Amino acid sequence: MANLYKSIFVFFSTFFVVCARHEVYDGHTLYEVVVKNAKQAVFVNGLENEMLVDVFSYANTGRAGEILVPKEQKMEFEAKLMSMDVEYSILSKNIKEQLDWEDMILAEAASKPVNRSSSRNLRLAPLPLDKTHRFEEVNNYLVRVSNAYPNRATVESAGRSFEGRDMKYLKISTTNFKDRRKPVIFLLSLLHAREWVALSATLYAIEKLVIDVSDHDLVNDFDWIIMPIANPDGFEFSHTTERFWRKNRRNHGGKIKPWCMGVDLNRNFDVDFKSSKDPCGQTFPGPHPFSEPESVNIRRVLNAYSNRIHMFIDIHSFGSMILFGRGTGKLAPNATTLKFVGVNMAQAIDRVKWPSKPKYTVGNIADVLGTRAFGILNDYAQIGAGIPLSFVYELPGYQGRGDKTGFLIEPSFTRQAGVETWEGIKTGARTIRDSVKKES
Ligand SMILES: [Zn+2]
Structure with missing residues (x-):
């Protein structure tokens, strides 16, 4: 039983430590943007410098782009896309949640013992x-x-x-x-x-x-x-x-x-x-x-x-x-x-x-x-x-x-x-x- 309590304690303390991170990204939304032609691609990819949003991957015809937008710029960003008739969807409403998740799975991976069987010799x-x-x-x-x-x-x-x-x-x-x-x-x-x-x-x-x-x-x-x-x-x-x-x-x-x-x-x-x-x-x-x-x-x-x-x-x-x-x-x-x-x-x-x-x-x-x-x-x-x-x-x-x-x-x-x-x-x-x- 003591072990169970210990595990629960370790889980929650890890959870709270990791969730205190990434505040800078709280409310940042990750968009997927689909462009229909070269003109739209140039416009969307140009937002990197125009709005200083973070282009994770550039949009091109046949391949959607991914753009991370801070909370306070979301309305302007969406308005700009709509003005050019560019399709978009939301991949992650609050990217901080994804980052907290990454911390959890990385902490889990770090705590696993290393499999040395393949490197024994x-x-x-x-x-x-x-x-x-x-x-x-x-x-x-x-x-x-x-x-x-x-x-x-x-x-x-x-x-x-x-x-x-x-x-x-x-x-x-x-x-x-x-x-x-x-x-x-x-x-x-x-x-x-x-x-x-x-x-x-x-x-x-x-x-x-x-x-x-x-x-x-x-x-x-x-x-x-x-x-x-x-x-x-x-x-x-x-x-x-x-x-x-x-x-x-x-x-x-x-x-x-x-x-x-x-x-x-x-x-x-x-x-x-x-x-x-x-x-x-x-x-x-x-x-x-x-x-x-x-x-x-x-x-x-x-x-x-x-x-x-x-x-x-x-x-x-x-x-x-x-x-x-x-x-x-x-x-x-x-x-x-x-x-x-x-x-x-x-x-x-x-x-x-x-x-x-x-x-x-x-x-x-x-x-x-x-x-x-x-x-x-x-x-x-x-x-x-x-x-x-x-x-x-x-x-x-x-x-x-x-x-x-x-x-x-x-x-x-x-x-x-x-x-x-x-x-x-x-x-x-x-x-x-x-x-x-x-x-x-
Ligand atoms: Zn790179």
């Missing part, structure tokens, strides 16, 4: 993917991986974030990067802080390339660079304070409202950079290209190996997409190859994905999203650093509890997210290798 236990991991934990893990496998993995620092966090990345190689003929593949995640599921993809890649290798050709034929947390300050802030934080944590706005902090790192690169005077927007690009230490650090790693990197993948969520440049809609000269490799990768993921998740869409960023993106990392990698194959992955969104609320984490899905994304990356790598062999 491994030198190092991989980080369990059905739990969330904070910045320090991931950084320490990278060090542990390199200590346990010194002949295969080396941990390096790309430099410090604005708040001074060490942006570590892993170099994976059987020849310590000395065999310069080997193509390099560079994987990066969490450039956008709130896209937590993306971490599963890079962590699982580390697991399969270093700790629990089953595809030896991928370890022998390639060198790998993996940077799991490209926006550490924003990522920590999304854990401690605002779950839907996207940007970094540098203030370019002087005495401004709290949400005006930060630069969208994925607009801070110098290919097609487009300036903006409004630091409050979710896609504020910063005062000039490479104004942010995080973008400079990423550029440094890309440039150091650019002559050997054959493929770069910037992993985001959500939307089940594989996208290629440029963000303005102008196609790269090798767009046909990008499409070919992208479709191969998407089909590999689709073959093993959960039936409840949508099939992957492959295409040009502006074309698929229905909006243009300027100064993005993908375009810097492809054009600035000259990497032939540069992609953006958008992992599947959350679909629990009958709602679609994009960024939330389902502990039951996160390992699957890593497993299926790895299928795409593997296929991309092998496609590159086979085409290089054919050419030589």
Whole structure:
């Protein structure tokens, strides 16, 4: 009986602790918006800057968008949609309830014992993917991986974030990067802080390339660079304070409202950079290209190996997409190859994905999203650093509890997210290798 009381006490104390969070989102409504044509798409997606509402996913013909709107802007938002005859529905009347729910399921997942049976014979236990991991934990893990496998993995620092966090990345190689003929593949995640599921993809890649290798050709034929947390300050802030934080944590706005902090790192690169005077927007690009230490650090790693990197993948969520440049809609000269490799990768993921998740869409960023993106990392990698194959992955969104609320984490899905994304990356790598062999 005592145990029962204890369980009830633990349940309710957890419940009240988690419900005291996320006050900043109380009353925020998440809308699903359906557009019938390109004109409506431009209008709806333009509300991101016009009203400073938070576009979770852009609307395009054939694919609904998701937009989070604060309580006080709801009437104006709905009036604007109606004036343009845009259809909408409400996915979550008060997003805070969804966030409280996420806290509950994450706390539950965190308290479950780790299943070590599958990793019993491994030198190092991989980080369990059905739990969330904070910045320090991931950084320490990278060090542990390199200590346990010194002949295969080396941990390096790309430099410090604005708040001074060490942006570590892993170099994976059987020849310590000395065999310069080997193509390099560079994987990066969490450039956008709130896209937590993306971490599963890079962590699982580390697991399969270093700790629990089953595809030896991928370890022998390639060198790998993996940077799991490209926006550490924003990522920590999304854990401690605002779950839907996207940007970094540098203030370019002087005495401004709290949400005006930060630069969208994925607009801070110098290919097609487009300036903006409004630091409050979710896609504020910063005062000039490479104004942010995080973008400079990423550029440094890309440039150091650019002559050997054959493929770069910037992993985001959500939307089940594989996208290629440029963000303005102008196609790269090798767009046909990008499409070919992208479709191969998407089909590999689709073959093993959960039936409840949508099939992957492959295409040009502006074309698929229905909006243009300027100064993005993908375009810097492809054009600035000259990497032939540069992609953006958008992992599947959350679909629990009958709602679609994009960024939330389902502990039951996160390992699957890593497993299926790895299928795409593997296929991309092998496609590159086979085409290089054919050419030589
Ligand atoms: Zn993103």
